[in-house]
Amino acid sequence: MAMVRYHGRLAELTGCREESLEGTNVTRVLDQIKKRHGSEAARLAKRSHIIVDKRSAGAEKGFRTPVGTDSMVEFIPVCGGG
Amino acid sequence: MILPVYAQVDLTNGRWRKCTISARLFEQYLGGKALGARLLTDLTPAGLDPLSPEAVLIVNTGPMNDTGAPSSSRFNMTFKNVLTGGIASSNCGGPFGMLLKKAGFDGIILCGKAPELSMVVVEDGKIRIEACPQLQGLDTERTQEELPERYGKLVIGPAGENGVRFACAASGERVAGRCGAGAVMGSKNLKAVIAFGTREVVKADPEGFEAHTRKWVKLLKKHPMTGDSLPRYGSAGLVSKANASGVLPTRNFTRGRYEHYEDVSGETLADTRLTRNSGCVSCPIRCERRVKVGGKEVKGPEYETLGLFGPNVENNDLDLINELNYKCDLLGMDTISLAGTIAFAMELQKKGMGDFGLKPDQPEDLLRVVEDVAYGRGPAGELGAGSKILSQKYGGADFAIHAKGLELASYEPRKSVGMGLGYATANRGGCHLNGGYLALLESVGVISMDAQTPKGKPELTVFFQNGMEAASAAGFCLFTMQAMIPGILFHFGPASFACRAAGKGMLAARPLLGQIWKVMPWAMPINCMLVPHSKSIALATGLPMTIGKFFTVGERSYNVERLYNLREGLTAADDALPGRLTKTPQDPDRPDTVVPLDQMLPVYYKVRGWDANGVPTAKRLKHLGIPLPKEG
Amino acid sequence: MPYQITQDCIGCTLCAKNCPVGAISGAVKQVHTIDPVRCTQCGVCGRVCPRGAIEGPLPGLRSQKVPKEQWLKPHIDTGLCTACSMCVLACGFHCLSISLPKEKGDLEVFAQLSEPDKCVGCGLCAKACGIGAITMEGGDAV
Numbered sequence: 017m018a019m020v021r022y023h024g025r026l027a028e029l030t031g032c033r034e035e036s037l038e039g040t041n042v043t044r045v046l047d048q049i050k051k052r053h054g055s056e057a058a059r060l061a062k063r064s065h066i067i068v069d070k071r072s073a074g075a076e077k078g079f080r081t082p083v084g085t086d087s088m089v090e091f092i093p094v095c096g097g098g
Numbered sequence: 099m100i101l102p103v104y105a106q107v108d109l110t111n112g113r114w115r116k117c118t119i120s121a122r123l124f125e126q127y128l129g130g131k132a133l134g135a136r137l138l139t140d141l142t143p144a145g146l147d148p149l150s151p152e153a154v155l156i157v158n159t160g161p162m163n164d165t166g167a168p169s170s171s172r173f174n175m176t177f178k179n180v181l182t183g184g185i186a187s188s189n190c191g192g193p194f195g196m197l198l199k200k201a202g203f204d205g206i207i208l209c210g211k212a213p214e215l216s217m218v219v220v221e222d223g224k225i226r227i228e229a230c231p232q233l234q235g236l237d238t239e240r241t242q243e244e245l246p247e248r249y250g251k252l253v254i255g256p257a258g259e260n261g262v263r264f265a266c267a268a269s270g271e272r273v274a275g276r277c278g279a280g281a282v283m284g285s286k287n288l289k290a291v292i293a294f295g296t297r298e299v300v301k302a303d304p305e306g307f308e309a310h311t312r313k314w315v316k317l318l319k320k321h322p323m324t325g326d327s328l329p330r331y332g333s334a335g336l337v338s339k340a341n342a343s344g345v346l347p348t349r350n351f352t353r354g355r356y357e358h359y360e361d362v363s364g365e366t367l368a369d370t371r372l373t374r375n376s377g378c379v380s381c382p383i384r385c386e387r388r389v390k391v392g393g394k395e396v397k398g399p400e401y402e403t404l405g406l407f408g409p410n411v412e413n414n415d416l417d418l419i420n421e422l423n424y425k426c427d428l429l430g431m432d433t434i435s436l437a438g439t440i441a442f443a444m445e446l447q448k449k450g451m452g453d454f455g456l457k458p459d460q461p462e463d464l465l466r467v468v469e470d471v472a473y474g475r476g477p478a479g480e481l482g483a484g485s486k487i488l489s490q491k492y493g494g495a496d497f498a499i500h501a502k503g504l505e506l507a508s509y510e511p512r513k514s515v516g517m518g519l520g521y522a523t524a525n526r527g528g529c530h531l532n533g534g535y536l537a538l539l540e541s542v543g544v545i546s547m548d549a550q551t552p553k554g555k556p557e558l559t560v561f562f563q564n565g566m567e568a569a570s571a572a573g574f575c576l577f578t579m580q581a582m583i584p585g586i587l588f589h590f591g592p593a594s595f596a597c598r599a600a601g602k603g604m605l606a607a608r609p610l611l612g613q614i615w616k617v618m619p620w621a622m623p624i625n626c627m628l629v630p631h632s633k634s635i636a637l638a639t640g641l642p643m644t645i646g647k648f649f650t651v652g653e654r655s656y657n658v659e660r661l662y663n664l665r666e667g668l669t670a671a672d673d674a675l676p677g678r679l680t681k682t683p684q685d686p687d688r689p690d691t692v693v694p695l696d697q698m699l700p701v702y703y704k705v706r707g708w709d710a711n712g713v714p715t716a717k718r719l720k721h722l723g724i725p726l727p728k729e730g
Numbered sequence: 731m732p733y734q735i736t737q738d739c740i741g742c743t744l745c746a747k748n749c750p751v752g753a754i755s756g757a758v759k760q761v762h763t764i765d766p767v768r769c770t771q772c773g774v775c776g777r778v779c780p781r782g783a784i785e786g787p788l789p790g791l792r793s794q795k796v797p798k799e800q801w802l803k804p805h806i807d808t809g810l811c812t813a814c815s816m817c818v819l820a821c822g823f824h825c826l827s828i829s830l831p832k833e834k835g836d837l838e839v840f841a842q843l844s845e846p847d848k849c850v851g852c853g854l855c856a857k858a859c860g861i862g863a864i865t866m867e868g869g870d871a872v
Contacts (some may be wrong), residue, residue: 075598094591168814384813
């Protein structure tokens with residue numbers, strides 16, 4: 017079971033900041049989010065910065081980035097600014 | 099074509115005269131910081147003290163101010179940089195710029211020094227100077243309350259009057275923060291400039307302009323960044339990703355992650371403190387935060403303030419940051435430079451190299467420190483000189499986090515090396531925006547780009563520096579440029595193939611980006627909605643503006659600013675960062691987590707068409723239509 | 731041509747009080763004057779003048795008093811409005827404001843005529859709007 021943390025609107029939508037989810041890679045974790053919290057939450061999660069064990073999935077293997085049983089997966093909203 | 103009208107005001111004797119900018123200068127520089135740099139170069143001799151009466155302060159607008167175009171309230175202040183000795187341009191979204199234009203002037207050029215504390219009143223095409231001893235010592239909010247309602251106001255607080263070198267100028271709740279605009283005003287005994295009038299901006303093609311503006315506004319509203327995340331989280335929303343990427347400056351830039359980052363993140367701010375979002379006049383994006391301080395609704399902190407008054411001074415008290423932010427605005431100080439200087443002084447003190455009476459373990463003491471700096475009181479009063487001067491006196495140049503003398507913004511560049519190059523080369527000093535803001539591509543934005551490789555970063559830096567320079571010159575907010583990143587990428591998500599390919603593709607396109615400058619006006623002789631700015635300028639002014647010409651305005655401006663810096667004695671050796679960022683890896687076990695400046699700078703100079711010493715070549719200047727600087 | 735005040739003025743100050751840009755000056759019971767540079771030709775002075783003493787925008791065209799309920803009022807198209815506040819800044823009487831979010835995180839806010847009683851129907855707000863989201867409607871005044 018990987019630990020999943022939600023930030024921002026996703027935390028509001030799922031009603032929790034943290035939970036444990038099954039999944040060996042990011043796509044599987046997203047599937048679990050869809051199952052548990054619906055497609056809107058999954059859509060928002062997919063559009064977030066996905067951080068697996070402090071590394072950005074975008075800089076690793078994207079949605080195929082592996083997730084271990086004691087991994088921490090974070091979903092951070094994409095923001096802009098300057 | 100309607101040409102910009104400026105006023106030259108001599109504060110010493112109260113005389114003023116009108117002057118019109120030539121069509122050639124208007125087309126080449128548009129206005130704002132670009133025209134400001136040209137005028138400052140032409141109007142001042144080399145080697146002036148930025149705080150002397152002879153120094154010139156230009157407050158001007160761009161052609162887009164007050165046209166109704168999106169996010170077009172930004173006006174500019176250009177002067178000799180108090181902190182770096184080079185060029186300074188500081189940009190503000192308050193209502194002053196629009197009202198200056200309504201009052202009949204596109205810009206005012208101030209020189210001399212008023213015999214007593216005074217204000218300049220600009221009304222219906224006329225200017226007068228009034229003594230205002232009653233405003234002495236008042237904060238920026240009270241000062242504006244005392245001044246006549248409905249006027250556009252540009253004022254300084256006690257810090258500006260007291261000569262704090264990073265004092266800012268305020269208009270409404272927005273500030274022209276960086277480079278010491280407030281100190282320059284203070285040195286001229288100028289407490290305020292106020293403006294009112296009813297002149298209308300006459301557009302070349304009013305119907306076409308309105309149709310284009312509608313289309314553009316719709317685009318900004320639909321874009322995931324400018325239409326959702328900026329209004330929802332503001333720039334504050336960057337804290338979490340900055341932390342995850344290791345670019346959140348912590349303990350005076352010793353690290354890039356902060357264990358308590360969630361206490362000061364944009365999500366926490368939006369969730370627990372935000373009353374609503376707001377914005378500068380004319381802006382559909384509305385990224386401004388509104389928070390309560392002492393029961394009163396005031397402007398909330400930007401990402402920079404959160405990072406530098408948070409992790410960088412080891413403070414995780416969000417309410418305290420909100421209060422510090424408000425206090426800095428009231429006293430009239432730049433939060434970036436002040437917080438950066440405090441973090442540096444804390445480290446000096448910790449290492450026993452100086453004692454400034456700081457209490458790093460008691461964050462709430464910062465409120466006292468901020469006041470002491472503004473009023474030059476006690477040992478903390480010395481901080482008003484800025485990091486560079488402090489490091490000359492007490493040592494510690496390796497960890498005095500500034501470039502050319504201007505403190506760095508809240509992006510730790512060792513995990514975003516292109517941002518590091520930007521800081522080092524930015525004409526006004528360590529500024530993320532003037533520096534090209536590659537952090538958005540490398541570490542905090544939707545595109546997933548290799549943040550450590552030096553390859554391709556110089557080319558991209560030049561591209562974005564020029565683009566942002568041009569947007570500023572026209573009077574647009576830089577955030578309108580963020581909609582250049584295709585909205586579709588946000589729908590796919592940063593972990594998607596598209597976003598990862600975009601990052602790789604931009605780096606791979608470096609030979610093209612490196613060459614395109616040589617032919618820019620001809621390479622993009624078009625207008626399209628990817629960069630809606632150029633068409634908007636064309637429709638409003640009647641200038642034959644295209645995307646290519648728009649970027650060329652930016653490049654021209656960047657070169658003029660560079661020439662000014664060189665004239666004032668800055669050299670390639672000043673395109674530097676403190677040793678901590680270039681020599682000490684952020685991750686001790688990853689030697690590539692430094693800023694490889696020595697690898698990027700030569701390429702950067704080459705792409706810019708400068709010689710190995712960072713001096714623009716005669717060929718390049720001729721191409722851009724810039725007169726060669728006079729010898730000696 | 732900017733508006734002018736004729737010798738029929740009785741100095742009642744109504745025009746000066748209602749001018750949205752402060753273009754009219756004069757003492758009580760004395761003939762008032764309009765600053766031609768400041769005047770935006772909105773016609774508000776003519777609509778309030780009890781003596782028809784305002785001339786403009788054409789030479790010789792004398793004003794007629796119009797009852798307040800017939801003055802035009804701004805109508806805001808919320809499908810277009812982005813709450814950019816250009817109109818709020820333009821209004822001389824603080825009649826307009828940006829609506830408050832309905833709930834936390836609500837980004838759908840718009841300009842609204844929050845003080846209709848103070849509105850003089852000058853139309854400066856409509857002029858300031860860059861996207862034509864404001865139209866002046868209601869009443870039958872010209």
